[in-house]
Amino acid sequence: METIKKYPLGQLYGKPFEKKDFVALTSKEIFRLIDSDANTSVQQYHQHDFYAISWVESGQIQQNLDGKTYTLSKGDIFIACPGQVHENDFGNTDKKIKGGALLFTTEFIEQLKHNSVISELTFLDNVFSNPHLHLPDEERSSFLSVVQVLFKEVDKNHSNWAIIKSLLSAVLLFIQQSIDSVIVKSTSLRHIEVYKKFKHFLELHFKENKTPGFYSERLHISDRHLNRLLKETTTKTASDMILGRSMLEARRLLYFTEMNISEIAWSLGYQDQSYFTKLFKKETGQTPQAYRLSMS
Structure with a gap:
């Protein structure tokens, strides 16, 4: 009987025992890592022990989560939480798709909670069962602007982790704001x-x-x-x-x-x-x- 395996963030680089708490990747980098020899033994369907927020700027891709298939295209954001069963199925995916992903652990999120507003986030705890969010053009432009600054900081030889954490907080708050604009609710x-x-x-x-x-x-x-x-x-x-x-x-x-x-x-x-x-x-x-x- 095959059990569902849970992989840490380091597994993406073929180093499951190396502690990683935050990674920012473009779609090209994601496909390169998934196709690398380091991940040939990864179970097609598996669980992560980290959060994954991905988005599509152009093209189309399918994501399979807990037995449901979601089709993502321009302006879509997809949120996967630790423990959810994710299936790698990129066989028919156009590798020319443009987008990216932010991957981070629960421990990394805890480091952001000195900001009380971060403690009020609900989407990371899967309150909203739909992990698929679509951003209108204006919101998408603002979202990508923040993400672009975040990637530039990550790519520096000497990244400033205080800036990275602040920018990730901004991304998370932006997503929460977009969800709240669709689902109006005032929860204490x-x-x-x-x-x-x-x-x-x-x-x-x-x-x-x-x-x-x-x-x-x-x-x-x-x-x-x-x-x-x-x-x-x-x-x-x-x-x-x-x-x-x-x-x-x-x-x-x-x-x-x-x-x-x-x-x-x-x-x-x-x-x-x-x-x-x-x-x-x-x-x-x-x-x-x-x-x-x-x-x-």
Whole structure:
């Protein structure tokens, strides 16, 4: 049985044990690294332990994330978070595409949080399920201007990391502003903090703990309060998010592994396969077997 491997940022350079926290790459550099001998053994579908923000200036490319395919073209930004299953499928991609990517770890983001505004970012925690954002012409021009200055600083022989961090902060805030202009919502900092803590605990415990009470107890708030905060931040209840996280993992395992339905159910904490199948169908509209067949 093949498991989904998780790769660090250093793997891109064939040096998985070399610590890297931030990389800025043009599309040409990305294709060169992916096609290099250092990455021939990388599993086609895999997880990253870092964030990846990529964009397209011209041409078209497909990105596969958690079993869904997204087509990116001019003005599009794509956001992949640590732990999401990414699939390399550049066989039919025109290598003349122009764009780039910023890759950075959670540790690098933590270094930016002395700026309180960075702490309020929501898109990096995947509040918005759609990782695909399109920028209108005017916004795209402003975004690329900041990115261009960032790349120039990175390319210097003696880069100033304080400037690089400030420019990355500007890029992240620009993306947040663009998302907020599409999805109008006023969420308090307190609600965002609770959401992030909930998501952290959920990521650690969703396989064995599926009741809201488990998480509200660790957040030192009532179930009712937790649900209210989550609904205002994500429009979903705690139960919705717990089920959604479990079913996301189920879809990953159905699509990317050869585990049978019983093994998947058991690995996610469901001892009753029929109950697991019922929940999966409620969440996706398909049985696990039908979903696997539809994705083959």
